[in-house]
Amino acid sequence: MTDRYTIGVDLGGTNLRVAAYAAGNSLLETISLPTRVEKGPDRVMDDMCAAIRELEKRHADGREFAGIGVGTPGPLELPEGKLHSLPNFPGWDGYPMLASLEGRLGQRVHLESDANVAALAEYHLGSGRSYGAASLCMLTLGTGVGNGIILNGHIWDGNNGMGGEAGHNTVYPEGIHCPCGNRGCLEQYASATALIHAAKIRYTGKRDPVPTSAAEIANLAREGDQDALEIFDGAGRALGISLATLINTLNLPLYVVGGGVAGAWDLFETAMMEEVHSRSYVFRFTEPSEEERRQRSPRKTSIVHAELGSEAGILGACLLPLVANGVAKSLGTIHSCAAPA
Amino acid sequence: MTDRYTIGVDLGGTNLRVAAYAAGNSLLETISLPTRVEKGPDRVMDDMCAAIRELEKRHADGREFAGIGVGTPGPLELPEGKLHSLPNFPGWDGYPMLASLEGRLGQRVHLESDANVAALAEYHLGSGRSYGAASLCMLTLGTGVGNGIILNGHIWDGNNGMGGEAGHNTVYPEGIHCPCGNRGCLEQYASATALIHAAKIRYTGKRDPVPTSAAEIANLAREGDQDALEIFDGAGRALGISLATLINTLNLPLYVVGGGVAGAWDLFETAMMEEVHSRSYVFRFTEPSEEERRQRSPRKTSIVHAELGSEAGILGACLLPLVANGVAKSLGTIHSCAAPA
Numbered sequence: 052m053t054d055r056y057t058i059g060v061d062l063g064g065t066n067l068r069v070a071a072y073a074a075g076n077s078l079l080e081t082i083s084l085p086t087r088v089e090k091g092p093d094r095v096m097d098d099m100c101a102a103i104r105e106l107e108k109r110h111a112d113g114r115e116f117a118g119i120g121v122g123t124p125g126p127l128e129l130p131e132g133k134l135h136s137l138p139n140f141p142g143w144d145g146y147p148m149l150a151s152l153e154g155r156l157g158q159r160v161h162l163e164s165d166a167n168v169a170a171l172a173e174y175h176l177g178s179g180r181s182y183g184a185a186s187l188c189m190l191t192l193g194t195g196v197g198n199g200i201i202l203n204g205h206i207w208d209g210n211n212g213m214g215g216e217a218g219h220n221t222v223y224p225e226g227i228h229c230p231c232g233n234r235g236c237l238e239q240y241a242s243a244t245a246l247i248h249a250a251k252i253r254y255t256g257k258r259d260p261v262p263t264s265a266a267e268i269a270n271l272a273r274e275g276d277q278d279a280l281e282i283f284d285g286a287g288r289a290l291g292i293s294l295a296t297l298i299n300t301l302n303l304p305l306y307v308v309g310g311g312v313a314g315a316w317d318l319f320e321t322a323m324m325e326e327v328h329s330r331s332y333v334f335r336f337t338e339p340s341e342e343e344r345r346q347r348s349p350r351k352t353s354i355v356h357a358e359l360g361s362e363a364g365i366l367g368a369c370l371l372p373l374v375a376n377g378v379a380k381s382l383g384t385i386h387s388c389a390a391p392a
Numbered sequence: 393m394t395d396r397y398t399i400g401v402d403l404g405g406t407n408l409r410v411a412a413y414a415a416g417n418s419l420l421e422t423i424s425l426p427t428r429v430e431k432g433p434d435r436v437m438d439d440m441c442a443a444i445r446e447l448e449k450r451h452a453d454g455r456e457f458a459g460i461g462v463g464t465p466g467p468l469e470l471p472e473g474k475l476h477s478l479p480n481f482p483g484w485d486g487y488p489m490l491a492s493l494e495g496r497l498g499q500r501v502h503l504e505s506d507a508n509v510a511a512l513a514e515y516h517l518g519s520g521r522s523y524g525a526a527s528l529c530m531l532t533l534g535t536g537v538g539n540g541i542i543l544n545g546h547i548w549d550g551n552n553g554m555g556g557e558a559g560h561n562t563v564y565p566e567g568i569h570c571p572c573g574n575r576g577c578l579e580q581y582a583s584a585t586a587l588i589h590a591a592k593i594r595y596t597g598k599r600d601p602v603p604t605s606a607a608e609i610a611n612l613a614r615e616g617d618q619d620a621l622e623i624f625d626g627a628g629r630a631l632g633i634s635l636a637t638l639i640n641t642l643n644l645p646l647y648v649v650g651g652g653v654a655g656a657w658d659l660f661e662t663a664m665m666e667e668v669h670s671r672s673y674v675f676r677f678t679e680p681s682e683e684e685r686r687q688r689s690p691r692k693t694s695i696v697h698a699e700l701g702s703e704a705g706i707l708g709a710c711l712l713p714l715v716a717n718g719v720a721k722s723l724g725t726i727h728s729c730a731a732p733a
Contacts, residue, residue, distance in 0.1 A: 126673065126674070126677060128677065135677055185551075186551070198641075200641070202543070202548075207543075207642075208643075209642055209643025209644065209674075210526075210527070210643050210644055210645045210678070210690075210691065210693070211643055211674070211677065211678050211691070211693075212643075213640075213643040213674040213677065213678070214641070214642055214643040215641065215643075216640040216641070216643070216673070216674050217637075217640060217641050219640050219672075219673060219674075220636075220637040220640055220641065221633050221636060221637060221671050222565070223565060224563070224564060224633055231673045232670060232671075232673060232676070233636075233670060233671045233672075233673070234671075292562050292565055295561075295562060295574070296558075296561040296562060296637060297641065299554075299557040299558060299560050299561050300539075300541070300555070300556065300557070300558050300561065300637075300638065300641060300642075301548075301550055301555055301641075302549075302550025302551050302552055302553075302554040302555040302556075302557070303550065303551055304551045329573060329574060330562050330573075330574045330575075331560075331574075332467065332557070332560060332572045332573060332574070333467070333550075333552075333554040333557050333560075335573070336467060336469065336476055336552065336554065337551070337552050337554070349551075350551070350552070352551070352552075
C-alpha cells in the first residue's frame, strides 16, 4: 500500500493547506497558502487546484494516485457538494464547490465538512484506533464548535450531508444568541470565540490588557484567577450537557474533544464530567471502571482528548478517497466495521 | 412469504400482549394478559412463554415459523439482554431477560426496547413506508417518552443497546427533576405523566375534578381553556427543542411523534414547529416546500404524527425476527437500505 498516495485539502478561513499523503504511512509534503476569501470562491478554487496539480506532478513518480479529498467549513450540502452561508466566507452562500472542483480537475473529488474529516482522522489514526472503537463522535472546539460522527467506520453524513452539527444544539434555551438563529447553542459556550467573549465581559475595566485568546485565559486560570477558572467551568458544563445528550441519543463507545480549546482539558474536565454523570443514565450504566479505563475498553463509554491535534483536518482529507474506495479497509489502521446491529 | 409467521410480545407495565403475525400480512391472533409485575420477573416470563407456546401450537399448521420478537420497557442492555432498573418494575433491576426467555423456550429470541420496536414498525409499516425514508427517529409520548432510531433500515442499538434514549435528553438544564437523576428531561415536559402533573399544579383549587389524563386535558384545551392550551404549548416547546437537537445531530429525513399524547398533535404542533424552525438550521436548510410536503419528499426533513397508533409495539415485535433474519428485505414493505454514506 505504500506505493499509493492521495492528496488532501484543508480549507480554512485563514489558511489553505494542500498535502500529499502516502497511504497508510505519512504526509509527504504540505503546501500552505493564505485563503484569499475576499477574492471570491472561484479564485480560491484556482489556488487550490494549482497546488493539487503541483503535488500530483511532484509525487506521481513511482506511486499510484488514489484520489483527492477536501475538507471545507460547513454547512455543506451533500451529495450536491454545495456550500451554505459559511460564517467567515461572505458571498460564498450557495457555491457549488464540488462541481467547481471536479470541473477544474477533470476527476472525482471527495468532499466533506472539516469537522467530519477531523473525526475520520481521529477514528483511523488517533483515539479511535487506540480504543478499538467501532464508532465515535467528535467535537472540535475552535473558532466555532465542529462535530463529526463516525458510525461503524463511516462518516454519518445524514440525509443532506448535515449530520453532526451538534455545535448548534441548544444547551440553554434562553441563552446567548447565536448567528445561526438559535439561542444557547453549545458553540456560544465552548468555542474559543465564546471564551474570548466571556473574558471581555469579565475583564474589561478590571484587567489590562484583556486576554484575547483561549490560551491566555487558560494561563490566567492556571495562575488561579477566579474569573478564568469560572469561564472554563462554564465551558465544561455546556460541553457536559451536550455530551450527555449525544450519549443518550447515540450510545457510542467514544466521544472525542479536540480543537485548540481542548488544550485546556484539565480546566474543564471536572465540570464536564459532573454534568455528563448527572445527566446521562446511559453513561452511568456504561461508565468504565478504573481497570476498564486503563484497558481502554471499547465496550464502555469513554470521553477523551483528541490525539491528533491540528493535523487532524489535513490527515482526514487525505484519508477520504481511501475510505470511499474501500482501500482503507486494507490499512492496518482500520477497525472491523460491522453492519449497524 | 404469506406462509411464514412470527410471534411478537409487547411487555407493558399493565398488559402483556402476545401475537402471531403472518409475515408481510397481518396479525393472526393476539393474547392479552395482565402483567403480574408484583409476582416478579420469572413469573411474568412463565406467563409470556405459555402464551407463546399456545400461539405456536395454534398457528403452526401449514405455516413456517420464523422466530420470536420481544419488546420490553428499557433501559435494556444488549447484546446481554439484561434489564436495568425499570421505573414501573420494582425488583427487576439486572434481570437477565434474554437468557431467561431463551432458556425457557429453547430457541433464539430477538429482544429490543419497546420504543425501538415501535420505531421499527413505523419504519416498515407506517410513516417510514409512506415517505420512502431510509432512516427515521421516533419519539413515543406515553407514560414516559420513548425513543427509537432506525438508520438505513436497522435499529440503532448503539454500543450497549441504549441508543435512542432521547426521552432523557436535557431540555431545560435547571428544569424539573426526573427519576433518572437528571433535571429538565424531555420526559418531564412531553409525557402523559408530565401533562397530568402540570394539570394538577394548575387546576388544584381552581377546577373540580382536576383532569387526570392527557385526553381530558386535551378536551379542555379544545374548549378553549387557557391553562390546558398552555400545558400543550409547553409540551410542544420541549418537543421542538429536543427535535431540533436530534435534527442537527442526525439529519434524518423523518421524525415521527407517536404515543397517546400525540393524539393532541393539533394542540402542540405550532409551538413545536416554531422551536424546530428557530433552533435547527439543518431543518431550515432542508425544510420541504408545500409541493415537497404533498409529495412526501424523502430528500427533505419531515416531522409527522405516527401512522400506526397503539399497535406499533406489538407489530414491531413481530417484525424483529424477520428483520434480523434478512427476510424483511424480501417483503414489499422494506426500503432499499444503502450502507451509511
